[in-house]
Amino acid sequence: MRVRGRKRKRKLSPLLSGIHKSTKVLPDATVVLNSKGEMEWGNIVARGMLGLERKRDRGRMIDELITNQAFQNYYSAGDFSHPLNITSPVNDDIRLEIRIVPYGKVKYLLQARDITRLRQLETVRRDFVANVSHEMRTPLTVIHGYLETMGESEGEDLAPWQNIITQMRQQTGRLQRIVEDLLLLSRLESPGQEDGLQAPVDVPMLLEFVRDEALSLSKGEHSITTDIDETIKLQGSASELESIFSNLVFNAVRYTPAGGRIRLRWWSSKRGPCFLVKDTGIGIEAEHIPRLAERFYRVDVGRSRKSGGTGLGLAIVKHALTRHGSQLKIESEPGKGSSFRCCFPPSRLSK
């Protein structure tokens, strides 16, 4: 038995040291935690990225070792279904994506990946879009302004051109709406723009206003009813909440043929205050629903353009909702209608 044992050991030890060596040089920081959350082992990268020393820190709780506030909230909440992004505790220039995965019976693997470059690329993309939109804004305003003056002119010389001028005005108007929506989106996406999300907002009043606008957009072709709890107000950004509600309600008008019904609801549910807009419009095929909030994703490009859409409305809604701790839930049946719902966390209720 001893001979066999020795043989087995001889066979296994190179395997074990091989595994050890490869985990040591993994490009991601890898840390093994026991069931209590104490560090058992960490590779070399964990030192550079997280400041963890295998020998020194063994047996210490991970939330004492990584003192970043966002990490501590994430760890104590215990929901590891999504990764967490934080700045490295040892180097402010490094951005990390942290994942915690349970394995074996009661162990956890904490992995940290360097996503600095990815973040930089995202910033470059965002800045580029914001800069292009900004640069286009002034020339477009000038062209649109002149076209408007020409359209209103009663002179004989321009009479044969009126049709063309009207079309040009419509197109520059469309471009202006796209530019404004792109600028709004890049503002919503920029990090560190959390100020202004805590003002008291009179949502019932806002919804009355959105309903009036929807009525004028509908030109009396739809029945628009409301069921609004006048007592529920929110903490948030009034302009972003207005964007959310108006985009959803105007879409309901634009994608519901004349004679259809639209219902707005604002009520207090178990999950918190909720908003719902339900229409009896054209509906959406199930395969499109997960992609609707992507920029410029439209089920029917022609229809969206004809009704004045930029293809950015739901992307704006999604971002603004995320900033308010909420998500969009879409249910729809082609030919029957759609409902768009969002619920806000009870902590956002305003007295």
Ligand code: ADP
């Ligand atoms: P758009 O400016 O094209 O309306 P949105 O981002 O607001 O852009 O919406 C994306 C797409 O989602 C629309 O083009 C349309 O196909 C679909 N959609 C949005 N709201 C509705 C609705 N209430 N009923 C049916 N389709 C809708």
